[in-house]
Amino acid sequence: MRRKCLSEDPCPIARSLDAVGDWWSLLIVREALRGQCRFSDFQQGLGLAKNILATRLRKLVEQGVLETRPSADRSDHNEYHLTEKGRRLEPVLRALATWGRENLFDAKDTAAG
DSSP states (O other): OOOOOOTTOSOHHHHHHHHHOSHHHHHHHHHHHTTOOSHHHHHHHHTOOHHHHHHHHHHHHHTTSEEEEEOSSOTTSEEEEEOHHHHTTHHHHHHHHHHHHHHSOOHHHHHHO
């Protein structure tokens, strides 16, 4: 079943979810905010299948959240870097993390993490 496209929806939440609403995309942005920029690092850190990662990275580039740049140490590889649009997702991810800590963990879970 194909997902409904929300890119023309009048609701800004719906449009945002259309652009970056699946969990892999947001986790890729989280990793990019932490300094990851190589395909292999995203794959290793997230444990994501290569085909799914490639699809999500391509979409994030198409959406203007990430941009590709030649690798500084190996010109035959590209790196993925957040654009200004992508960096503006940081407060969204911080809010999501706060909500998760406050609502999805028991007291014993939050004490350990």
